[in-house]
Amino acid sequence: MGIFALIIIFSNYMIFNHYMDTFNFEFWGFIIAFMTFISSANIFSSLQQTSSGIHYYMTPATITEKYAAAWIYSSFFTIIVYSITVLLVHFVCVSIGNAFTDLNQVIHLPSSEKLWMGFLGILFYHSFFILGATIFKKNPFLKTVLCIILLFMVIGAISTSILTWYMGGIEGMNSYQWDIELNDWSDFEKLDLLMFDVETLVNILKMTLISIPVILWITAYFKLKTRQI
Amino acid sequence: MNFAYSKKKKIFDDLSLTIEGGHIYGLLGKNGAGKTTLLKLMTGLLFPQSGLTTAFGIDTKKRHVNMLEEIYFLPEEIWLPDVNVDGYLKMYANSYPRFSHELFKRCLKEFEIDPVDKLKRMSLGQRKKVAISFALATQCKILIMDEPTNGLDIPSKGQFRKLSAELIGDDRCIILSTHQVRDLESLIDTVIILDDSHILLNSTMDEICNRLEFKTLGSLENQPSVIYSEFSTRGYLAVTPNMDGADSKVDLEILFNMTTQNANLMKQLFNH
Numbered sequence: 001m002g003i004f005a006l007i008i009i010f011s012n013y014m015i016f017n018h019y020m021d022t023f024n025f026e027f028w029g030f031i032i033a034f035m036t037f038i039s040s041a042n043i044f045s046s047l048q049q050t051s052s053g054i055h056y057y058m059t060p061a062t063i064t065e066k067y068a069a070a071w072i073y074s075s076f077f078t079i080i081v082y083s084i085t086v087l088l089v090h091f092v093c094v095s096i097g098n099a100f101t102d103l104n105q106v107i108h109l110p111s112s113e114k115l116w117m118g119f120l121g122i123l124f125y126h127s128f129f130i131l132g133a134t135i136f137k138k139n140p141f142l143k144t145v146l147c148i149i150l151l152f153m154v155i156g157a158i159s160t161s162i163l164t165w166y167m168g169g170i171e172g173m174n175s176y177q178w179d180i181e182l183n184d185w186s187d188f189e190k191l192d193l194l195m196f197d198v199e200t201l202v203n204i205l206k207m208t209l210i211s212i213p214v215i216l217w218i219t220a221y222f223k224l225k226t227r228q229i
Numbered sequence: 230m231n232f233a234y235s236k237k238k239k240i241f242d243d244l245s246l247t248i249e250g251g252h253i254y255g256l257l258g259k260n261g262a263g264k265t266t267l268l269k270l271m272t273g274l275l276f277p278q279s280g281l282t283t284a285f286g287i288d289t290k291k292r293h294v295n296m297l298e299e300i301y302f303l304p305e306e307i308w309l310p311d312v313n314v315d316g317y318l319k320m321y322a323n324s325y326p327r328f329s330h331e332l333f334k335r336c337l338k339e340f341e342i343d344p345v346d347k348l349k350r351m352s353l354g355q356r357k358k359v360a361i362s363f364a365l366a367t368q369c370k371i372l373i374m375d376e377p378t379n380g381l382d383i384p385s386k387g388q389f390r391k392l393s394a395e396l397i398g399d400d401r402c403i404i405l406s407t408h409q410v411r412d413l414e415s416l417i418d419t420v421i422i423l424d425d426s427h428i429l430l431n432s433t434m435d436e437i438c439n440r441l442e443f444k445t446l447g448s449l450e451n452q453p454s455v456i457y458s459e460f461s462t463r464g465y466l467a468v469t470p471n472m473d474g475a476d477s478k479v480d481l482e483i484l485f486n487m488t489t490q491n492a493n494l495m496k497q498l499f500n501h
Binding site for chain 1: 273294300321
């Protein structure tokens with residue numbers, strides 16, 4: 001945590017000409033997410049070695065308790081700890097800046113909506129990494145990242161194929177008007193492509209985005225339950 | 230039950246074994262015979278392909294808390310966290326309902342371990358002593374130890390035997406898997422010999438003594454009753470059927486070699 005705090009100070013705040021009251025949410029959000037994913041991918045690191053794996057499974061607790069502890073630690077705990085570190089450092093830097101310079105800075109925190117979306121985004125990917133932790137014995141983080149990339153490539157290819165088929169091939173796609181500016185979900189209606197209304201499409205997408213992590217978390221639980229040492 | 234790591238080689242083929250309280254079992258077998266695999270199957274760390282392994286009537290595959298509270302498995306290579314002995318106790322002792330802090334302290338004292346020391350800074354032997362002390366102090370009904378004397382110095386082996394023997398009660402059992410038969414010869418009261426995916430021998434020391442006589446002979450001439458012998462500097466270490474109820478000390482090394490080399494004869498002798 002200390003090292004993490006120092007990195008924040010030296011990389012972002014101790015530069016004199018930097019606007020200290022600007023909180024770079026995207027950058028630090030990415031760092032918090034990255035640390036959470038590393039933590040998630042290595043949460044079952046004790047299973048990588050036979051001796052520690054035996055110790056883990058033989059400790060008297062149910063698999064549900066062990067999984068819940070790992071889940072909470074790798075998601076909520078890690079996110080909260082890293083977020084507090086970032087915010088504390090930001091607070092300290094702004095305070096020091098105000099004390100030693102003429103600048104009168106104020107602490108700008110990201111909006112609650114932004115924070116909530118960021119949190120949900122981290123949880124979505126957390127499910128991939130916790131599943132990777134139960135599947136891969138060595139380098140679970142890198143292997144999970146590769147799997148995610150591959151998965152999105154496959155989803156992209158399938159989606160393109162379906163869309164191409166739906167629109168009657170490449171020639172059919174070319175016949176559509178593509179110069180519509182898409183600012184909102186309702187703009188999709190202008191494309192006149194959908195079999196159903198936009199609201200249904202949004203609901204399907206929401207359900208998919210909710211069900212994917214839930215399925216992955218449940219799969220990770222059963223992988224942990226049935227894993228042999 | 231049946232178990233195999235791959236389709237080509239079966240580790241256990243229709244293996245059946247019952248472990249009872251009040252005994253200290255010695256599990257013997259050649260390298261790769263499946264001793265550790267059997268221990269893992271007993272504790273639910275591995276699942277049999279067919280058949281069932283149960284402990285206290287619970288399928289070990291389920292890894293039920295009630296079962297885990299009563300089985301302690303000390304593997305050959307131990308894992309301990311990066312804390313001191315007291316920290317380790319705070320982390321794990323409460324998980325075992327009958328954990329005895331007094332017994333743990335006594336074991337540490339016998340093994341001359343300072344509880345303030347960090348576990349990671351200890352030598353392999355010292356860490357093994359802490360792990361053995363913890364295992365004994367859990368007072369679990371089934372205590373399974375894989376090569377417990379590996380890494381222990383000579384006095385500690387004696388202390389280990391003494392503490393283990395003290396702990397055994399009618400409702401508890403200890404299973405010791407080992408190659409160091411000399412270290413544990415005086416502790417074991419039941420011998421299980423594994424070989425070629427089967428149990429070749431599962432007998433108490435008393436039963437072995439009743440059926441076999443272990444003696445040292447100067448020569449094998451005119452000794453038609455000898456069923457197995459090995460040459461040593463002291464003469465021939467020989468085994469004969471115990472026809473006249475003679476009292477002899479079981480030589481586990483000789484017994485093991487004899488059993489693995491004459492499996493059919495041992496089956497006849499022990500009616501297995």
